[in-house]
Amino acid sequence: MTQDYKKELKPAYTMLTIMEEAGRCLLCYDAPCSKSCPAGTDPARFIRSVRFRNFKGAAETIRGNNALGAVCARVCPTENYCQLGCSRSGIDKPIDIGGIQRFVTDFEEKTGMKILEKGPATGKKVAIVGGGPAGLQAAASLLQKGYEVDIYEKNEKPGGFLRNGIPEYRLPNHIVDVEVERIAGLGAKFCCGTEVDGAKLEELKKDYDAVLVAVGIGEAQILDMFKDNPYACPGITFLAEVAKKGGEIDLPDNAVVIGGGDTAMDAATTLKILGVQNVTCVTRKELADFRASREELETARANNVTIIDGYAPVEVDGKEVKFKHRRLKSELEIEADLFVLAVGQKSSAGKLGLDTASFEDIHADGNVFVAGDIVQGDKTVVAAVQKGKDAAEAIDKFLGGK
Amino acid sequence: MVKKDLSVEFLGVHFENPFCLSSSPVGNCYEMCAKCYDAGWGGIVFKTIGPADFLIDEVSPRFDALTKEGTPFVGFKNMEQIAEHSLEENLADLRKLKENYPDKVLIASIMGPTEKDWEELARLVTEAGADMIEMNLSCPQMTSHAMGSDVGTNPELCKKFCQAVKRGSSLPMMAKMTPNITDMVPVAQACLEGGADGIAAINTIKSICNVDLNRKIGLPIINGKSSVSGYSGKAVKPVALRFVQQLRDGIPGVPISGIGGIETWEDAAEFLLLGATTLQITTAVMQYGYRIVEDLKNGLEHYMEEQGVDSLMDLVGAANGNMIPAENLDRDYVVYPEFDNDKCIGCGRCYISCFDGAHQAITWDDEKRRPSCDHDKCVGCHLCVLVCPVRAIGKGEIVMKPGRKGSPEEKAV
Numbered sequence: 001m002t003q004d005y006k007k008e009l010k011p012a013y014t015m016l017t018i019m020e021e022a023g024r025c026l027l028c029y030d031a032p033c034s035k036s037c038p039a040g041t042d043p044a045r046f047i048r049s050v051r052f053r054n055f056k057g058a059a060e061t062i063r064g065n066n067a068l069g070a071v072c073a074r075v076c077p078t079e080n081y082c083q084l085g086c087s088r089s090g091i092d093k094p095i096d097i098g099g100i101q102r103f104v105t106d107f108e109e110k111t112g113m114k115i116l117e118k119g120p121a122t123g124k125k126v127a128i129v130g131g132g133p134a135g136l137q138a139a140a141s142l143l144q145k146g147y148e149v150d151i152y153e154k155n156e157k158p159g160g161f162l163r164n165g166i167p168e169y170r171l172p173n174h175i176v177d178v179e180v181e182r183i184a185g186l187g188a189k190f191c192c193g194t195e196v197d198g199a200k201l202e203e204l205k206k207d208y209d210a211v212l213v214a215v216g217i218g219e220a221q222i223l224d225m226f227k228d229n230p231y232a233c234p235g236i237t238f239l240a241e242v243a244k245k246g247g248e249i250d251l252p253d254n255a256v257v258i259g260g261g262d263t264a265m266d267a268a269t270t271l272k273i274l275g276v277q278n279v280t281c282v283t284r285k286e287l288a289d290f291r292a293s294r295e296e297l298e299t300a301r302a303n304n305v306t307i308i309d310g311y312a313p314v315e316v317d318g319k320e321v322k323f324k325h326r327r328l329k330s331e332l333e334i335e336a337d338l339f340v341l342a343v344g345q346k347s348s349a350g351k352l353g354l355d356t357a358s359f360e361d362i363h364a365d366g367n368v369f370v371a372g373d374i375v376q377g378d379k380t381v382v383a384a385v386q387k388g389k390d391a392a393e394a395i396d397k398f399l400g401g402k
Numbered sequence: 403m404v405k406k407d408l409s410v411e412f413l414g415v416h417f418e419n420p421f422c423l424s425s426s427p428v429g430n431c432y433e434m435c436a437k438c439y440d441a442g443w444g445g446i447v448f449k450t451i452g453p454a455d456f457l458i459d460e461v462s463p464r465f466d467a468l469t470k471e472g473t474p475f476v477g478f479k480n481m482e483q484i485a486e487h488s489l490e491e492n493l494a495d496l497r498k499l500k501e502n503y504p505d506k507v508l509i510a511s512i513m514g515p516t517e518k519d520w521e522e523l524a525r526l527v528t529e530a531g532a533d534m535i536e537m538n539l540s541c542p543q544m545t546s547h548a549m550g551s552d553v554g555t556n557p558e559l560c561k562k563f564c565q566a567v568k569r570g571s572s573l574p575m576m577a578k579m580t581p582n583i584t585d586m587v588p589v590a591q592a593c594l595e596g597g598a599d600g601i602a603a604i605n606t607i608k609s610i611c612n613v614d615l616n617r618k619i620g621l622p623i624i625n626g627k628s629s630v631s632g633y634s635g636k637a638v639k640p641v642a643l644r645f646v647q648q649l650r651d652g653i654p655g656v657p658i659s660g661i662g663g664i665e666t667w668e669d670a671a672e673f674l675l676l677g678a679t680t681l682q683i684t685t686a687v688m689q690y691g692y693r694i695v696e697d698l699k700n701g702l703e704h705y706m707e708e709q710g711v712d713s714l715m716d717l718v719g720a721a722n723g724n725m726i727p728a729e730n731l732d733r734d735y736v737v738y739p740e741f742d743n744d745k746c747i748g749c750g751r752c753y754i755s756c757f758d759g760a761h762q763a764i765t766w767d768d769e770k771r772r773p774s775c776d777h778d779k780c781v782g783c784h785l786c787v788l789v790c791p792v793r794a795i796g797k798g799e800i801v802m803k804p805g806r807k808g809s810p811e812e813k814a815v
């Protein structure tokens with residue numbers, strides 16, 4: 001079953017089908033799609049390029065704006081962003097903007113286009129702590145502005161949640177590799193396997209003209225009642241383990257996932273794809289105000305995950321958990337070999353001696369800047385990309401760029 | 403990001419890129435032309451200007467479109483005449499455009515019933531600051547036979563009018579041809595003899611797009627009636643390309659401004675390769691707006707990069723030599739189609755087309771739902787290649803016809 005885990009679930013467009021989808025686009029005046037990308041992508045522009053058979057121009061539009069365009073094409077919750085106000089909904093359904101972006105960035109890769117260029121050297125150096133999407137985008141933007149960039153990453157490889165959170169059937173490692181290589185090609189130096197602590201941060205502050213902290217919110221959390229329960233595992237820990245082993249993990253006979261966000265859906269679908277017979281996802285929220293993106297919810301359902309909404313765990317005894325409905329008089333008891341708890345994460349910034357609450361401002365203190373999930377705002381890849389761009393902009397200004 | 407120099411020299415005038423509006427409502431007044439220049443077009447052929455006393459009286463509605471399945475505007479029919487603004491207004495707009503956009507190319511399109519009118523109009527637009535003149539010898543919907551496409555089929559008349567324009571102006575001048583003619587070369591030749599410096603082709607093709615089946619009237623309906631009128635857009639590209647090629651064949655090296663059905667950079671490149679130096683567009687702009695120039699330019703720049711050329715002029719006419727008379731084509735071999743069974747999705751369209759439209763050479767496996775080709779019957783027409791919805795059929799084995807000399811390896815298929 002591991003075959004499926006690594007294979008992208010969503011089929012790619014072909015040269016023929018892409019023209020059908022681009023042909024559905026109405027080429028709107030004052031296009032709504034282009035006003036609702038958090039990273040300022042202009043979908044109307046690149047879809048029009050596809051429509052007029054200028055695939056390379058489409059790639060330039062995407063890549064010039066987003067160093068992780070191929071990643072976002074696959075993981076963006078487009079239904080909340082660019083596709084939300086799509087005029088085509090007035091006829092049938094929105095344009096599959098993510099799918100078109102994926103086709104274009106695949107085309108870019110296949111034809112070996114080199115779109116981003118290193119800027120003329122400023123002679124200044126920036127250290128980035130954390131090689132997730134925020135750090136990667138900031139690196140790309142800074143390199144284009146002519147800064148030297150070193151990225152300090154705790155893990156063996158950069159990518160953050162792109163590599164150890166989002167499962168491969170949604171985002172193959174290969175795509176992350178290509179995006180990272182492109183940034184390395186611009187001149188970024190990666191110091192992987194280097195965890196930065198408070199002392200190291202002080203060093204970096206002295207050795208570099210500026211430091212960007214983009215460590216994400218990767219500290220796992222678990223509900224108190226599951227503490228020391230050998231059958232319980234936090235969602236991101238579980239997904240990181242699956243990612244690390246390429247899907248080759250010991251499978252439970254049946255599993256319960258607790259939580260109703262994207263991590264919960266990913267964990268539940270992953271378990272199903274890997275071949276677990278019974279996967280039940282129990283969520284406190286009711287489906288009407290669900291946090292997970294619709295696409296993630298639909299993927300979980302399409303893979304036969306049982307979803308029970310409105311129930312919260314009240315009692316645990318080894319493999320047995322009792323849930324109660326939040327409003328109704330109703331109880332539920334499930335026995336499982338594995339409990340995956342996707343109930344949120346904590347900021348990793350505390351380990352660097354920084355304020356652990358979420359930052360309001362990109363400019364934290366002195367020559368230290370912050371970006372990504374640890375900064376207030378949406379916790380999505382595309383939001384991290386925009387925050388990375390903002391941070392690069394702020395650092396450039398701070399260091400006297402135009 | 404790609405950056406290539408798209409500039410061309412045409413009739414001694416420098417264009418920052420070859421893309422121009424063709425004469426039509428897309429370049430009808432100052433505001434439109436200003437927006438068009440701002441959008442990045444290299445030049446504009448202003449809407450055809452007629453003599454002061456010529457009355458323009460348009461119908462409503464005045465357009466129709468040919469559609470096919472999900473595609474709107476395969477072809478476009480219009481019943482417009484020439485500029486509806488007064489001569490003074492048009493000249494004032496030309497003047498203002500040249501003042502505010504000195505580096506962009508401004509071309510005045512003119513048309514008149516008499517030699518005197520042509521001469522006078524040429525003089526007026528020259529005074530107004532145009533960089534070049536285009537003679538509209540080709541509008542198919544003028545109500546007077548002294549004006550319009552009938553003129554464009556008469557070489558002597560065209561020559562006289564060209565001479566008149568040359569008397570009125572020393573600006574470079576191109577004559578715009580009608581495609582409603584079997585052979586364009588004699589007319590173009592006459593125009594060059596009359597002083598034209600280049601040829602613009604094509605104007606619209608006389609057409610009826612659709613008929614209202616209940617009311618039994620062609621479209622568009624104007625108080626219960628309709629008329630034959632000009633057809634343009636993507637559907638006319640093949641006709642336009644044919645004329646461009648034949649002009650270059652008949653009058654080697656003739657400078658051409660190519661027009662007809664250009665929408666994408668690929669269309670544009672085709673016109674260039676067949677010998678056009680500048681490119682003019684109307685229908686695609688009417689449908690999509692001036693913004694199409696962004697992808698036309700950028701796409702062409704990428705094409706130059708792929709082709710390794712630094713000047714567009716290196717591409718102009720590069721395909722002319724590869725169009726030869728049909729009787730000179732190599733008829734010694736057959737290229738059999740090759741079926742990729744993994745790509746095939748089993749629709750059977752190739753089978754239907756081969757049986758009903760070709761040579762019954764495809765055998766259909768009912769069980770597996772897969773085609774196979776019988777080389778004894780297949781003539782290598784490649785109808786199947788064109789109908790396959792997933793491009794599962796390609797060029798396969800090349801075989802010499804019995805008794806012919808040469809070998810398959812030397813054939814450029």
Ligand SMILES: Cc1cc2nc3c(=O)[nH]c(=O)nc-3n(C[C@H](O)[C@H](O)[C@H](O)COP(=O)(O)OP(=O)(O)OC[C@H]3O[C@@H](n4cnc5c(N)ncnc54)[C@H](O)[C@@H]3O)c2cc1C
Binds near residue numbers: 075239371
């Ligand atoms: C399971 C899951 C699914 C998701 N699905 C989606 C989705 O479909 N679409 C979407 O848009 N978003 C999704 N997200 C959210 C998205 O992944 C995050 O918003 C995004 O990755 C945040 O980027 P970041 O750079 O701020 O942090 P991260 O991606 O967390 O990267 C932080 C990096 O910093 C490194 N680091 C941490 N501490 C240190 C240290 N002390 N020293 C050195 N390095 C350190 C980490 O190893 C990591 O590589 C998902 C998240 C999860 C967990």
Ligand SMILES: Cc1cc2nc3c(=O)[nH]c(=O)nc-3n(C[C@H](O)[C@H](O)[C@H](O)COP(=O)(O)O)c2cc1C
Binds near residue numbers: 449480483682684
């Ligand atoms: C609505 C309309 C009006 C036109 N008016 C003129 C005109 O006034 N003078 C002229 O020379 N050609 C005129 N044309 C012809 C165009 O300039 C052009 O030659 C023709 O439409 C083919 O190009 P296209 O396929 O890009 O539209 C007109 C075309 C259209 C569609």
Ligand code: SF4
Binds near residue numbers: 026028033047086095
């Ligand atoms: S809003 Fe939808 S239909 Fe309109 S331009 Fe954007 S993708 Fe196309």
Ligand code: SF4
């Ligand atoms: S396109 Fe404009 S001018 Fe023409 S009918 Fe519609 S609203 Fe009127």
Ligand code: SF4
Binds near residue numbers: 746789
């Ligand atoms: S037309 Fe193409 S897809 Fe259909 S049966 Fe023939 S080869 Fe297969």
